[in-house]
Amino acid sequence: MIGFDADDTLWENEVFFHQAQMKFIELHPHIKDPEELILQIEKENIKFYGYGIKGFILSLLEASVRFSNNQPNFQNIDKIINIGKDMLAQNIQLLPEVEETLRHLSEHYMLIMITKGDLLDQRRKVERSGLLKYFSSTEIVSEKDEQTYLEILEKYNISPQDFLMVGNSLKSDVLPVRNIGGTGIYIPHKFTWKNEEVESTFDLERVVELQTISALKVWLKNEI
Ligand SMILES: [Mg+2]
Structure with missing residues (x-):
């Protein structure tokens, strides 16, 4: 997943x-x-x-x-x-190569969207994005910490070893998932909110940095 x-x-x-x-x-x-x-x-x-x-x-x-x-x-x-x-x-502006990457990955993996924020606004963005068809489900949560990820994995009956989380925030997307035994894929974005910044720690096991979302296809092919 x-x-x-x-x-x-x-x-x-x-x-x-x-x-x-x-x-x-x-x-x-x-x-x-x-x-x-x-x-x-x-x-x-x-x-x-x-x-x-x-x-x-x-x-x-x-x-x-x-x-x-x-x-x-x-x-x-x-x-x-x-x-x-x-x-x-504001209209949704998809980042480059997002749609084709999701289309490809959704044929081989179960994809879920995990986003934090205001329920109404996040739901509006998810619906307008046109990306819902690639996801098995969407989780809108108030905080993305270890506990949240454990609850989501339990809900779908997936063990952490079989879970990758992809995101632009080390603090919310990468490190908590890595800490529970999953793999965090960090794709940096030019603009990241200062409150999401932490010291980079790339000697960590099960943390991978990729420069673009499309690099994920290649990485998965080589790693798994
Ligand atoms: Mg983000």
Whole structure:
């Protein structure tokens, strides 16, 4: 069984957060070190809102209000709300060679999509992606840690040794799967959220780095 992360593994995602953050910074030139501030507020808020666009926009609103000297700029508030709605309406942009790779692999393996975030938004993206036909199922989870992966494997009655997980986050896709005895396939993406970054540890067993998703076909042919 092969698990695929979705955001920034199958389609573009983080780049839209990056663009939204740039718009926020343009609207708030008085905030010093805004990237660091936004990351800090987002991290504090994960326990309240989880991952996804809605939580991100609430964090931007909080940053805007917090640094307004008790005089919130309602035009900026309105603009931030609209930035969020535009993000939620954004079309899916598949990454190169995703569809043909999934088509090929789905003929030989059971594929499941494992993505974390806001249920409504993730479901909307999965449905619009046109990729559902290649997957046996989709798991939308609130956190991707060892426990989550063990529960998913138990549900499908698959042992960790027979499981590969493919994704762009070492923290969420690769290391927890490797830690439970599966294999993590790391495919880096140019934009990865700072909260997903960990020290690279590529001397680890059962962790493989590939540069593109299509390299997976070749790797599987050689390894298995
Ligand atoms: Mg990802």
